[in-house]
Amino acid sequence: MNAPEIRPTTPPRLTSLSHGGGCGCKIAPGVLSEILKNSSNLPIPPQLLVGIETADDAAVYLLNDEQALIATTDFFMPIVDDPYDFGRIAATNAISDVYAMGGTPIMALGLVGMPINVLPLETIGAILRGGQDVCREAGIPIAGGHTIDSVEPIYGLVVLGLVHPSRVKKNSGAQQGDVLILGKPLGIGILSAALKKEMLDAEGYARMVALTTQLNKPGIELARMEGVHALTDITGFGLAGHGLELARGAGVQLHIDWPSVPVVAGARALAAQGCVTGASGRNWASYGDEVRLPAGFSEMDKALLSDPQTSGGLLVSCSADSAAGVLAIFHSQGFGDAAVVGEVTAGKGMIVR
Structure with missing residues (x-):
């Protein structure tokens, strides 16, 4: 029995x-x-x-x-x-x-x-x-x-x-002179690390769930715009990792304007308390030599740059005269944090300024 x-x-x-x-x-x-x-x-x-x-x-x-x-x-x-x-x-x-x-x-x-x-x-x-x-x-x-x-x-x-x-939008379609627009803020990996350590409050949890369950539907409308040259979503390899995939595919260099990059409210404070995923360190070890950082760039900011995003935002490479239209699509569909975060130039790799 x-x-x-x-x-x-x-x-x-x-x-x-x-x-x-x-x-x-x-x-x-x-x-x-x-x-x-x-x-x-x-x-x-x-x-x-x-x-x-x-x-x-x-x-x-x-x-x-x-x-x-x-x-x-x-x-x-x-x-x-x-x-x-x-x-x-x-x-x-x-x-x-x-x-x-x-x-x-x-x-x-x-x-x-x-x-x-x-x-x-x-x-x-x-x-x-x-x-x-x-x-x-x-x-x-x-x-x-x-x-x-x-x-x-x-x-x-x-x-x-x-x-x-x-209308297929490959990550290899970025062109020199494009601007880069990010649809969602960074920091989801940091919030998830805080949750596992029982350091994430109810407000932070609600913010995390709201962002990670927001469907990236703007991609459908963005694909119809002639000025949109490339799309990718920022997930497990972080902004730096998926940005580098875009740069390698197109044979270009990305310049990231770090103060313009949106970050989830509370993520910086949690990172300062040690709520950083192991994946961010593994990510940086894999591609950090392709990223040029400014003097004084903190370890906390480096963790955000390589922070694994679960259900992260779309990264759009579009012509400068299309940027306002791209932002209007994001904002009209509830992506209020969408922002211009950099530009595409000749060269290779990524420069953070």
């Missing part, structure tokens, strides 16, 4: 079950580059408009003269303890890559790994409900998926979208 299944009477904190949370779980850029170094040897069909060549946000496959299919996936371990919020954040983050390519999402598939004998089924159900509600807000169904019994809780989505082939 089998022994009865034993479940805990008090569910553990979700973040206590994972060694990292949100996009801070991502493998460091340098390590990932080494892992993928031989992937370019695979055959590439002519219909594949975007693959792994420039570490773009999603793959894009040409269907016909009017449609290209966007395909992406994203999943991670809990960044918050509330299961419903975890599901919402993970789904928002996954859908973002479609918007970052200029596309409209059409459907999703769920990716679920859960420690079945550790978490109550009600908790797992709340995670899935959070993801479903975000997909409903994005106007797409979760049409299937896959589940496994996992040591750590994992949740995310495969997301498919459509875009006109002429």
